[in-house]
Amino acid sequence: MNKLIKFFTRRRSTFSPLTRGGTGRGLLSSLNGETSQPPRPPASTKLGTGLSGGRRIAVSSATFLMLGMAGIAQADEISVAVAANFTEPMKKIAAEFEKTSGHKVALSFGSTGKFYSQIKAGAPFEVLVAADDETPLKLEQEGAAVKGSHFTYAIGKLVLWSAKEAVVDDKGEVLKKSGFDHLALANPKLAPYGAAGIETLKSLGAYDAVAPKIVQAENIAQTYQFVATGNALIGFVALSQVIGEDGKVKSGSVWIVPEKLYTQIRQDAVLLQNGASGGKDKAAAQALLKFLKSPFASKVIASYGYGQDK
Amino acid sequence: MFSLSPDDWSAIRLTLALAGLTTILLLLIGTPIAWWLARTASAWKRPVSAVVTLPMVLPPTVLGFYLLVLMGPEGPVGRLTQALGLGLLPFTFSGLVVASLFYSLPFAVQPLQQAFEAIGERPLEVAATLRASPLDTFFTVVLPLARPGFVTAAVMSFAHTIGEFGVVLMIGGNIPDRTRVLSVQIYDHVEALEFTQGHWLAGGLLVFSFCVLLVLYRFNPGQPGMRP
Structure with missing residues (x-):
């Protein structure tokens, strides 16, 4: 990367006799050029003909492929x-x-x-x-x-999950205690599981106390990451994320939220x-x-x- | 017609605070790094350059994910911040500042490094013969000569932090007034199909970015002869 930028700056300084002038300025254009498209080597005719030859083969094989597909x-x-x-x-x-x-x-x-x-x-x-x-x-x-x-x-089935054992009890009482800093859930505006989480908190009458501790993820996959890395002690995720092939919880502690607490x-x-x-x-x-x-x-x-x- | 909600304004304020603070810190941190990189003949030069440039190459979500792991309760940085009594960094404004420092580091260091390299040895040697101390030389010779580099570094760090999205999404937690920055707010609007509000913010960001680049080119014109 650095070399690319130097390459650009150097090239620029051949245009400009001002060496000091080429300092900060070259970067922006090289940064831009470098992110949108890599600097190309000067076009060589040999390379050009080689490419078009390859393209011709590709086109003809595509035609064959299409003919073949029409058959089935x-x-x-x-x-x-x-x-x-x-x-x-x-x-x-x-x-x-x-x-x-x-x-x-x-x-x-x-x-x-x-x-x-x-x-x-x-x-x-x-x-x-x-x-x-x-x-x-x-x-x-x-x-x-x-x-x-x-x-x-x-x-979908909503669960309250912690990556740690014995944090989440089987009645969700943990939500009414103050033993956690962060509760992760998916953005309720965008994700049904996030909206169901908010509904559950409200049904339990725990929303007001918990609201300042809520951290929102973009989706339930990211919610899972927040909880799995321990940055949030507990979080609302999907049952499908935390059970293994055998139908048992893979790790940590889980409360399967009763369906009467949120809209299906x-x-x-x-x-x-x-x-x-x-x-x-x-x-x-x-x-x-x-x-x-x-x-x-x-x-x-x-x-x-x-x-x-x- | 003009419809920015209080939430939108809060996101704008937060974003400006984040970008401003990040820029100031990056100039303070980036200057010594860039100076060392420009002057050293050490074998460490290449690895350090590579590390500094890494955030430019990595997808922001990758960077964000590693920061989440490192700064989490089980990660080395997380253990350190907890031991120091600072608590955990994810989901806090300080956490966003730390992440932005990593994220925008190459955009501060590289222009500075190139500005320092372009000065060359001679002005420094001349200053030394006039009995200027190294510190004196830095402030009276290097700083003025490297001015375009500093302007580029500041503007690019600021603008790049304003547009930061993937990293913030990963470690921010989207908390109003604390970590919900402009790019996340726009994303939420668009995802929730609130296109009108999304347009106001996105359009504003577009105009802002254009103006920033315009200012940058005004101070550091790309062509010789256009210098003010």
Whole structure:
């Protein structure tokens, strides 16, 4: 990095006879140049021809690939936007779906709010596996998703977790004591689990006392980090984050918050309109949504600590 | 029409305080480091340069995550601050200042180092023959000659800290009036689809950044002959 900057400054000083003038000034332009695009070596003709030759090969092989793909009309690739908290179960479900159906699934992970903005801007997702039930409904109402296609695939369970043993009791009494400096939760404005945490505190009548101790993370993954590193002694996270393959808590102490203390966290999936443009039929995407309700999928979903509608 | 909430104003105040304090501290810390880097022939020069530049290369979330671990109750820095009776740094304003010092360090050290290197030995030797003490030389010869470097270092540190996001997100905890800075506030607005409020702040930041760079080029014009 330093060398790059020196390279720039030196080059600059060949333009300018003022050596002192080249000091602070060169940096800004080199910093900018360096972050946006690395300095290129002077174009050499040899390199140029080599590249275009390579490109020609790439183009022709792409043509072959396309011809080949036209032959197998049945194997579609489905682009799926998946809420980050559902990453692991979705990977397992998609792998099984690929095996049984022959379709390809391309999974993108992120926050439901970001996916909403991207879908509204025309992102080519065919299915949204959201972390809430509001976003899929809103997309349907706004015409970006197929009307009536949303359904609840999982019900999130909120837990109060500490990375330390014996901190969290099985009634959540710790919230009413003053034995902690920080309580971590996901931003309630953005994350359903954060909103459920606030609701729980209010239901317990502990909100006012705890409010000054709240630290907000961007999402539940970061909330988990705050608690796992011990910077916050306790925090509201998802049950799916703290249980292992065997269905037992991996480490620390946990209180599974009774569902009567907060509004159910319903996670919905929905079929999007975008994938349908260009004359492509939605059969593959519909098959994936159907598979999400299959016994296999529901076993995976349950093993990660999510509830489901009976 | 103009709709900044009290929360927005609080975020702006906090951001300016953070950037201002960070800039002052960085000039104090960065000057000796840059001076040493510019003068030394030590074998440590390269490793130290690399460490100073590291925050520029690392993704801010990586930097933030390591700071969170280091400054946490189990981390070495966290143990030290606790032993000194300072408590833990994450989720505090002081914690943000410490993180910003790391984050913006290269933006202070590098312009200063280059300014010092460009002065060369001669002015220092001349000053020495006139019986100026090293300290005297530094304040009467080096500082005036390196002025463009100091302006660049100050402006870049300030502007870079204003735009800090990933690190703050990791160790700040988004607490109103304490760690919720401007970039986090904008992010929250946009994520919550409050685009109007987001636009006011983001637009303001855009204009501000443009003005900062304009001022920088005014003091340190890039082309010879444009010097005021």
